[in-house]
Amino acid sequence: MSLLLRFLGIATETGSRTPSQLIARESVGRIAAALDALPADRARLYACFAYVLARVAGADLRTEPREKTTIEETLVRCAGVPASEARIVTDIARGEVEHLGSTNNYIVTREFGRLSTLEEKVQLLECLFAVAAADDLITGNESTEITLIAKEIGLAQADVLATRTRFRDKLAELRPLPGERGS
Numbered sequence: 001m002s003l004l005l006r007f008l009g010i011a012t013e014t015g016s017r018t019p020s021q022l023i024a025r026e027s028v029g030r031i032a033a034a035l036d037a038l039p040a041d042r043a044r045l046y047a048c049f050a051y052v053l054a055r056v057a058g059a060d061l062r063t064e065p066r067e068k069t070t071i072e073e074t075l076v077r078c079a080g081v082p083a084s085e086a087r088i089v090t091d092i093a094r095g096e097v098e099h100l101g102s103t104n105n106y107i108v109t110r111e112f113g114r115l116s117t118l119e120e121k122v123q124l125l126e127c128l129f130a131v132a133a134a135d136d137l138i139t140g141n142e143s144t145e146i147t148l149i150a151k152e153i154g155l156a157q158a159d160v161l162a163t164r165t166r167f168r169d170k171l172a173e174l175r176p177l178p179g180e181r182g183s
Helices: 002-007 019-035 039-058 064-078 083-102 102-115 118-133 140-152 157-166
Strands: none
Touching: 002 064, 019 039, 019 083, 039 064, 039 083, 039 102, 039 118, 039 140, 064 083, 064 118, 083 102, 102 118, 102 140, 118 140, 118 157
């Protein structure tokens, strides 16, 4: 099979990359290219970071303006990305998430897990909840996506639950249904 993939120009000589992995690698490369002020290894890590934030923002099939702003602010605050680059990186990441789909989401997220420290993984988890809560509501889809991402980067369920607890007032499933507030 690897000979066929190499013949078609899809795999490397070792045949170790699937077409999805190559597409995801190109996606991260496009984002990292916008981070020209950072060393290449940090740019790649933060490109994955931006992509995963955009993945959560779009989990409910729309990215609210406040979620986009929160991604930009998070890149500046947590990654040290200059504000002018954060806007561009966010736009590229959102476009890549919309364009690539779920298989590539997994590949990029696993790449972040491979490149990051435990501290960076926990920081990402906190940022994921902050982005999802930016519009004052963490939907069930966003919450589920965060849980999947945490698993993909190797965090324990206990980490997710501890962080989720801090955002409980934003969780859609814990909010009263319309008409229940009257009591």
